[in-house]
Amino acid sequence: MRRLSIPLRALLITVLAIGGTFGLDPFRNYQLATAAACFAAVAGLTVLVGLTGQLSLGHAVLMASGGYGFAFAASAATGPAILVLAAGLLGAVAVSGLLGLLLGLAAARLRGPYLAGLTLALVIALPSAANTLPIGGDQGLRAPFLPVPEALTALIAVEQWHAWLAIIVAALAVTPLVMLRSGRAGLRMRAVLDDETASRLSGVDPGSVKTGAFVASAVPAGLGGAILAIATQQVAPGGYGLAFSLLLVVAAVVGGLGSIGGAAIGSVLVVFFPWVVDELVAAAPTDLGQRLDGNLAVLVFGAVIVAVTVLWPGGAARLLDRFLAARPRRFATPATNTER
Template identity: 60%
Template sequence: MTRILPSLRGRNRIIIFGVILTILAIALTFLLDPYRNFQFATIAAYFTVTAGLTLLVGQSGQLSLGHAALMAAGGYGYALTANALAEAGVGGIGRFLMSFAVAVVVAGLLGLLLGLAAARLHGPYLAGVTLALIVSVPAVAATFKVLGGDQGLPSPYQGVPTALQSLIAVEQWHAWVAILIAGVLVTWLTLLRNGSFGLRMRAVRDDETAARLNGVPAGRVKVSAFTVSAVAAGAGGATLCFITQSVSPGAYTLSFSLLLVVAVVLGGLGSIGGAALGSVLVVMLPWLITTATAQLPLSADMAQRLTGNLPVLVFGALLTVTILVRPGGLVDLLPTRANQAPKPAPTPTT
């Protein structure tokens, strides 16, 4: 992509490419059937989350094993606000925007609290705090009945705007919304990653003591990184609630939270492109495995066991192979100018 519009540099280049990729993704929805658009929307929601997570882990060096809890905070914040607004007679785009804003704020505040802890904790201690957070999600949902208990909480149906009803189906509309949110959030994260904030995060990650000696406020950088990542996770959780029209603690388990970490490692830790590849794997690989298993002459009990356990086994095998063979993740397999052989210099003529 560096050969396209070479005159563009810095922030303008990132923004322009973000707009172009978002438009191309929206155009792609016209080629997909409703179910594929639903999968595409889910990938976009996960991409928003994994982009924030790879920024947190890969750039600032803070390991979070409970990012699904931040997604749950965004999902519940969206559902509660949307239900309250629906009862008050508010609908349409206004209800969605207000509900989405509340979801992002709720997740951001939770991330701020975790960030304050992260500024004082390191390594396994920080991982333990985030692990306790995701384990507590079902207990919190069951304790506060307003959250719907184990059954979760439905959110109001958000249909296609009247002006577009003759053009697209509801699944395509959901995909549009998810793509637009991912485009805005990921472009913002890329700007942060490539700017001065990204430099400060990498300085703290590589050597916190040296960073402090050079005037980098390590504690503030850690808190900011966790808050930014939480905002992205909350946006992804709200988008997923918008798509599925419900949120429940069963969707945000420890295994799913660990799967998000596996996704960013498989895609390429610290890489936005790697986060996109990881999101595709999280959605499509279990579906492909389930589809392939259904074609085998197996008993119903065996097929059910494979459906539940085989994707986990495949993800584990992929993670092991990736770490051993390609530690930089799948993104390292993509061609870049850095790994292309330089062209030989022209022979001077006399």
């Protein structure tokens, strides 16, 4: 049986995810929207690190740039909600893409810890930049509220509607990455990762490939920031700090570097697992709960990333592939013995 094309598979998964929102309460739909935002950013990060070897510790800043771009463009737009949404998304793509281009130009000249240090410095400098630039300071900016369309007001709540928008935007952000990863651009990225000198002799410019990879990674992250702006109606620097940026790296590593499916697994983990930990801490005795509050999640995530790195270097995606490969093929055609 022929496999479905990438756009058709993306459409099928999107429809199934939207259908799944009917089984969730408003808070779970909000969490799903947050997971979709993280998925868009982690998908770009895992392609960047897994295919080109460029380590970015500042993807939270790229998400913030997309959120600010969405807030500015959507607030300036007038007309129906669909036009406001489209303008906001275009603003998110423009701002995050420009920042990704600047980082990509630097990445073409830096490597290893130097590039990681540059992106880390951006995360640390974000609060100061927010107080210097006209983007609302520590309070941030308000993003326009996108209400449920009148035709759907009797069917769904606003949290479910925002979850729908988050799923659709995440699909629009990630599907091009899947196509890029499986196309010629992905081959060029792998060639640069394997051997820059050999790729240059083959006519592939490593600098251009690295710059393009950073832009391709930045745009989905910016759209992820737009999703968070839709869900929270707020963009503030405090929501995109160092801890959040490192969580994106954790999601990429735990899911499996280079794997889009692994990015989805990792994103769900980093969104839902802290909530589970908080519930456990709340149920603990008062003294113990105060000591663990804010620390247990960090401790567990650190232990998980060490365990995954040591035991399953390929992450959850590699583990899932091994599980599926080990399952008996119930419908396989039995081998024919031709020997007599």
